Structure formats: structure tokens, C-alpha cells
Amino acid sequence: MVVDxxxxxxxxxxxxxxxxxxxxxxxxxxLASHTPSVLVLEDLYTEYRFPRTALLxxxxxxxxCLAARQHDVRVLxxxxxxxxxxxxxNGAASKEQVQRSVGRLLGLARLxxxxxxxxxxxxxxxxxxxxxxxxx
Numbered sequence: 001m002v003v004d005x006x007x008x009x010x011x012x013x014x015x016x017x018x019x020x021x022x023x024x025x026x027x028x029x030x031l032a033s034h035t036p037s038v039l040v041l042e043d044l045y046t047e048y049r050f051p052r053t054a055l056l057x058x059x060x061x062x063x064x065c066l067a068a069r070q071h072d073v074r075v076l077x078x079x080x081x082x083x084x085x086x087x088x089x090n091g092a093a094s095k096e097q098v099q100r101s102v103g104r105l106l107g108l109a110r111l112x113x114x115x116x117x118x119x120x121x122x123x124x125x126x127x128x129x130x131x132x133x134x135x136x
Contacts, residue, residue: 040127
């Protein structure tokens with residue numbers, strides 16, 4: 001059962017500190033309202049050709065991890081290939097394959113969109129599996 005889903009969005013014209021604050025506030029609010037015991041986070045992956053992207057993503061991951069720590073929520077990091085392999089049996093699956101697999105695994109009437117939502121649900125499913133949980 002999917003309890004909540006969505007995308008934390010920030011305005012690209014805001015300074016980095018304001019964007020990070022938005023991410024932190026939204027994650028903090030979600031953790032407070034849903035009180036999970038684990039937060040599953042995608043391991044940082046980037047091409048070496050784009051070091052700036054890696055640095056920006058590291059900042060965002062940092063505020064997510066901070067919010068989790070403040071709520072005593074364990075953080076489990078999984079690689080993108082591991083998640084894709086777990087939900088599609090293909091570590092190089094496309095975004096569309098992940099969306100279809102997640103929709104099927106969760107019995108959703110519609111495919112999860114945007115693809116970031118499908119990725120987050122795939123992370124949750126894989127984390128649940130890695131921690132020995134079962135879907136009821």
C-alpha cells in the first residue's frame with residue numbers, strides 16, 4: 001500500500017541555501033507525519049564529467065540525512081542498479097521499465113508519475129525487501 005508519494009520541488013532561480021531549506025523542511029515534515037523507522041536513499045551516482053551535479057546532489061542528500069537523524073530514522077543507501085535489478089530483474093532498466101514494474105508490484109491502477117515517484121517507490125520496495133519485510 002502506498003501511503004504517500006510526490007516530488008519535493010524547488011525553484012531553480014533560488015539560491016542553493018534556500019533550495020536546501022525547502023528540501024529539508026519537506027522531508028522533516030514527512031518524517032514527522034509518517035514516523036517511518038527507515039528512510040531509503042539512492043546512492044549518489046554521477047558521471048565524472050559532471051562534478052558539479054555530484055556536489056549539488058551531495059548537499060541535498062546531506063539535508064535529507066540530517067532530517068532522518070533528527071527523527072532517529074535509519075538511513076539505508078542503495079545503488080540505482082541494485083534497485084533496478086530488484087524491481088525489474090535488469091540493473092540497466094529504463095525509467096519506463098521501472099514505472100511499469102513498480103505499478104505492477106504495487107497493484108496501482110495507473111503508472112506512478114513522474115518517473116522520480118516510480119524511482120522512490122522502487123527504492124522503498126527494495127529497502128523493504130533488503131530489511132526482510134513483507135508486503136501485506
